[in-house]
Amino acid sequence: MTQENVDKVNAIIEKYGYKRNILASNLALNKKFHFAIFLPKYENLEYWKSQIAGIEKAAIEFRKFGVVLDYFFYDFDMASFRESVQKVLNFECDGLLFAPVFYDESIRFLKEYEKKNIPVVMIDSHIKSNQEHTYVGQDAFQSGYLAGRLISFAVKNERQVLIFKITREIESTSVYLQRIDGFYSFFKDHGELNNFRFSEVTIKDSGIDQLHMDLFSGVNSVFVPNSRAYIVARFLEKNNIKGVRIIGYDLLKENIEYLNKGIIDFLINQRPEEQGYMGINHLYKKRVLQEAVENTHYIPLEIIVKENYFPAKKTL
Amino acid sequence: MTQENVDKVNAIIEKYGYKRNILASNLALNKKFHFAIFLPKYENLEYWKSQIAGIEKAAIEFRKFGVVLDYFFYDFDMASFRESVQKVLNFECDGLLFAPVFYDESIRFLKEYEKKNIPVVMIDSHIKSNQEHTYVGQDAFQSGYLAGRLISFAVKNERQVLIFKITREIESTSVYLQRIDGFYSFFKDHGELNNFRFSEVTIKDSGIDQLHMDLFSGVNSVFVPNSRAYIVARFLEKNNIKGVRIIGYDLLKENIEYLNKGIIDFLINQRPEEQGYMGINHLYKKRVLQEAVENTHYIPLEIIVKENYFPAKKTL
DNA sequence: GTGAAAGCGCTAACAG
């Protein structure tokens, strides 16, 4: 057929509202859709475990439509990551789910991967690119902004706020920096809250024993811009320091423990399970159903207190 | 085949892990799945409009698998409801989505409908029955409990709490009563919060002009156990009463307006769009995919403040 | 190039 006739046929198809029967189509195709899952190893990492749980849920749901998942896990170090990069680059598939944990390395990887022209979904955090990638995750800046609001809530007297950064040896994404940005922005936008003072502390994950009482002298509120709020909570509990408001991220078991004890006041939930699920769901819709899909799916900023936390089950 | 042989075959099927190909099956069946949607007319009812939006979203998504929706809307009065009941009872279909807004009438309807042996999904509120129905919605009691926590939050001085009931002429479900139950329960469970005093006011929807200043003398906090918080907020704004904490339900446009103005402090979101979507999704999974499905799907209790409200788009 | 035919895995109708 000439291009001209192709166009004519398409016009007629359009006119009569013809829709291809996707069941018949996929039945005839009789093919598997392979999606590569490129993530950090989830053992001992509750957050990534939840992501995988959502991914697995989607895998089971879409298996009947030919979806097959191929996992590429790496340890939390550069060497392991680079090794996996090679494997993923050599693997032919219909879509990629990817968490750009190591920022610089991920940029390089993506640049290389784009040559393959395979749709990419990023979860957890985002790398902008000239190519059209998809992001499933939170608006990190806005979540920090929200944290500002929660810290400030219903407080009139003088407040000393401590921003407590407990980071990994090799730091990964800049997510927590965006959160801190958003946090300060909230107070910048609300000049009337001039009773707040700020200070920051940074501790490496390995050096938790560096925690000492002096850090908290005069402090009324602590903002932990990642999932390690329980470390602060545990310290304060052990040293019997009370009346400090703590806000953190993620529903890790240990965070929940201190939320229930009333030591952590708020947790912002990133819904990792939903992220994983929606990531696969996106690839399924795009490749299997061949539908148009939005290329950003923001996860709502979910405020969790003791009274609206329910262990798993209902969320998805 | 005898029953004995049926069992044998099933055993072999089980053993070799045979899974029916649902694409081929539905292609061969070549049938439409009709789901009846039995809801109040949504015009001018933002909450129900959102429910319909979610339902429509699901309808579009599952149309390709043969799902067809048949709507039965009724006006907010008994006569209209009863009329629709007859139509729904006479309509042959593969599933029913139903909001039991009029409690007593709904019990009668359900009892009748159960004879037809068609799966029923209830959204928004729930009627218990000896038959296995599905519920998609919130735990009303727990949402009131959460409201208690939000009202109490970070407050030390004496507080006078007003529970403000603005009800329809014909009252529907007992949802708001369960919420009030939960609200009081929170304070019962937290004896240390003995600085809280409570009072209640009830006003009919039509008699909003009954609102007057005296109602709010000495009041620091208002709990509105349904979507009409904006009525209280508007009154307080007009009369320049400040420093009253308000908590209500549902992201109606007018509620959002006062949330953004800082007059309403918290809204609990019921995610009506998700409810509608999940209701249809449930019927689709049960009838089209013939999967096992949970018969309760709780919607999370979502706390909304100004900083984590985003107009639609990302939620679903 | 174009058009006919086989087959994807299942269901329902039909004949034996």
Added chain:
DNA sequence: CTGTTAGCGCTTTCAC
């Protein structure tokens, strides 16, 4: 009651 077959709507192969 059992076994065979046509056909659901599409893609791919194969013959022309």
